[in-house]
Amino acid sequence: MIRDYISLDEALKIGKEAKYELDMEDRIFEINTQYAVGKLSAEEVLSPKDYPAENKSAVDGYALNSKYILSASSSNPISLKIIGKSEPDNPFDGVLRDDETVRILTGAKLPQGADSILMDEDAIVEGEYLKVNKNLRPFQNVSFIGEDIKKGERIISRGEIISPAKLVALLETGIRNIKILDLKIGILSTGNELLSGKVKNTTQYLLIETLKKYGYNPINLGIAADDYEDLISKLSKEKTDVLILTGGTGPSENDLTSEFVKSTGKILFHGIKMRPGRTTGLGIIDGTPVFIISGLPVASLMALENVIDPLIRYWFNLEPIRDQFVKAKLNRAVVNTLGFRSFVRVKLNENYEAEPLKVTGSGVISSIINADGILIVPENVEGYSEGEEVNIKLLRC
Secondary structure (H helix, E strand, O other), rough: OOOOEEEEEHHHHHHOOOOOOOHHHHEEEEHHHOOOOEEEEEOEEEOOOOOOOOOOEOOEEEEEEOOOOOOOOOOOOOEEEEEEEEEEOOOOEOOOOOEEEEOOOOEEEEEEEEOOOHHHHEEEEOOOEEOOOOOOOOOOEEEEEOOOOOOEEEOOOOOOEEOOHHHHHHHHHHOOEEEOOEEEEEEEEOHHHEEEEEEOOHHHHHHHHHHHHHEEEEEEEEEOOOHHHHHHHHHHOOOOOOEEEOOOOOOOOHHHHHHHHHHHHHEEEEEEEEOOOOOEEEEEEEEEEEEEEEHHHHHHHHHHHHHHHHHHHHHOOOOOOOOOEEEEEEEEEEEEEOOOOEEEEEEEEOEEEEEOOOOOOOOHHHHHHHHHOOEEEEOOOOOOOOOOOOOOOEEEE
16 A cells, blocks of 8 residues: 655656666677667767768759859850769769859769759750859859768767667768667566456557667566466566566555565655556666556556656666657646646647646546647646646657
């Protein structure tokens, strides 16, 4: 039975003071960069070179000397002889004279003698000649050396989740292999009702897929009966860096998971003044952090996002996930219980009006699938009025 609830800030403080440390070298692996998306980078990666490595065309068009066409206009077109073509895999090898031009494709090297590109839509071609009826700025439509990424510029921070966009930067700058951090997070569900199939174990799969999005390596440890021996048996199957136990932790239940952690290790805290997720706790068993959380989907997701993930990232010195916020007006009032931090799921419309979904009910799946964001109501706020402008944290996944 939970007797003393603490604030979310207190829980995070206690978790951080636990100073959990791990021999990280055993968790670092080098992989081919093309398979790195979604993984945690184990190193800070700096660009080994400028990108682009040379001045390139940013458009399809014609390369020319902007100074020569300075007086060009619709009433005074200037003709340039087309003497060749420059392509990304076959650049023009000569030097342009002022009265010459070459056809150039996007990404192709800017020829010597040229300093700007006339776009295709502005080009008038008559036989072997290009008629130019407008002037250009020097280096107009040109991508400069290092304009995109400079040599020595940081591409990825240590502990950052490698995104598809960062993958492009890594490959374009010639980084073919990268070290990634493989953190194993074990998830063990508890409950006879799950073993019997009377209740579907959806929470375990929700946690597994969310942990993947956070860059971790989730390990499905299965389901344990409401029995100490079965818990020990399931936990002994595979060594993980962090454990998450779901179920058997509510105020009205037999509190199996917290009692198990107490008897085999120690409890650091159990019970947080937050809704959903108030039954969240943290303990240590044989040096391994063990989170005990609700087996209900919404509560488990809030525990993961607001307690488990921040502490793991602190312990392992990982790059924090940057949450995104938008301002919206509430179309219905929200009431809070003073002393509790509430995470209210909301649906946003095209006018950025926020409709609060069910505040209570940690197992209400529709409040996840219909939500676009979360309204965080602080402990000292009784609620928000209809029409009030509030900050909405967009859902991470």
